[in-house]
Amino acid sequence: MDESKQPVLQMTGISKSFGGLRALIDVSMDLFPNEILAIAGENGAGKSTLIKVLTGIYRADKGEIRVHGKKLNISTRRDSINAGIAAVYQNLGLVDTLTAPANVFLGLEPVKRILGIPFIDNSTMRSRAVAVLRDRVGIELPDIDAPTRNFSGGQRQAVAIARAVIGADLKVLVMDEPLAALGPEETRNTFNLIRAVRQRGTAIILISHNLDHVFQLADRVLVMRGGKHAGVAEVARSSKRDVLGMIVGSDVDVDAMA
Ligand SMILES: Nc1ncnc2c1ncn2[C@@H]1O[C@H](COP(=O)(O)OP(=O)(O)O)[C@@H](O)[C@H]1O
Ligand SMILES: [Mg+2]
Numbered sequence: 001m002d003e004s005k006q007p008v009l010q011m012t013g014i015s016k017s018f019g020g021l022r023a024l025i026d027v028s029m030d031l032f033p034n035e036i037l038a039i040a041g042e043n044g045a046g047k048s049t050l051i052k053v054l055t056g057i058y059r060a061d062k063g064e065i066r067v068h069g070k071k072l073n074i075s076t077r078r079d080s081i082n083a084g085i086a087a088v089y090q091n092l093g094l095v096d097t098l099t100a101p102a103n104v105f106l107g108l109e110p111v112k113r114i115l116g117i118p119f120i121d122n123s124t125m126r127s128r129a130v131a132v133l134r135d136r137v138g139i140e141l142p143d144i145d146a147p148t149r150n151f152s153g154g155q156r157q158a159v160a161i162a163r164a165v166i167g168a169d170l171k172v173l174v175m176d177e178p179l180a181a182l183g184p185e186e187t188r189n190t191f192n193l194i195r196a197v198r199q200r201g202t203a204i205i206l207i208s209h210n211l212d213h214v215f216q217l218a219d220r221v222l223v224m225r226g227g228k229h230a231g232v233a234e235v236a237r238s239s240k241r242d243v244l245g246m247i248v249g250s251d252v253d254v255d256a257m258a
Pocket of ligand 1: 023041047049
């Protein structure tokens with residue numbers, strides 16, 4: 001059997017309602033090693049809810065999640081992180097007044113003891129952050145000791161990704177609309193960051209409603225519509241028009257939308 005054809009991640013028959021609102025209806029997806037899978041769909045299609053089920057923020061009403069074929073019970077963020085799944089959200093969650101190393105290790109700071117008293121080990125934190133940024137994210141920051149508020153959008157993105165990937169055994173990195181607030185140059189830089197993380201062996205789920213971004217970055221795109229799986233397309237064998245048709249539904253004239 002071809003090892004590369006074994007999915008890293010499978011979500012099967014996932015349903016989730018908020019009161020009477022059915023946000024996810026029997027959604028299934030799989031993610032293969034080294035793959036960048038985009039999830040596209042209109043606002044409210046259920047994209048964020050699907051990945052919040054994966055990252056333990058929401059609990060599915062139905063369905064199962066498997067990592068390397070093993071069924072997992074993900075009911076908290078910690079369960080998801082322990083399974084090798086991490087997420088970067090659009091707001092990045094950085095503390096602007098802290099340095100890059102402090103942000104990368106936020107809540108997980110290495111500690112040293114002097115006369116039995118624990119101190120944050122700043123030099124270890126710094127050297128490990130530099131190594132993670134270089135080896136896992138493929139970037140060198142010009143000033144590692146500056147507060148992250150001084151950084152560009154792309155550099156901040158790199159710090160947020162480094163924070164997500166510090167776990168030794170990261171299998172899946174989820175990014176929810178990472179490019180939404182960035183200019184063209186920052187977008188290109190973030191493309192490179194995402195490719196660097198993939199190249200180092202982590203599969204990626206990229207939520208985006210920008211089909212230009214999807215077609216430049218992703219291997220496949222899962223389209224969601226009205227809480228349902230509306231189809232999957234291989235980017236190399238599809239047109240944006242095909243995917244747009246899946247996003248809006250077959251009864252809409254795509255040409256009239258341009
Ligand atoms: N915490 C919540 N409470 C109630 N409704 C929610 C909640 N989160 C999402 N929804 C609803 O679920 C549907 C899917 O939302 P979401 O997954 O955020 O869509 P997308 O990310 O594709 O824009 C929407 O109708 C949204 O209003
Ligand atoms: Mg969303």
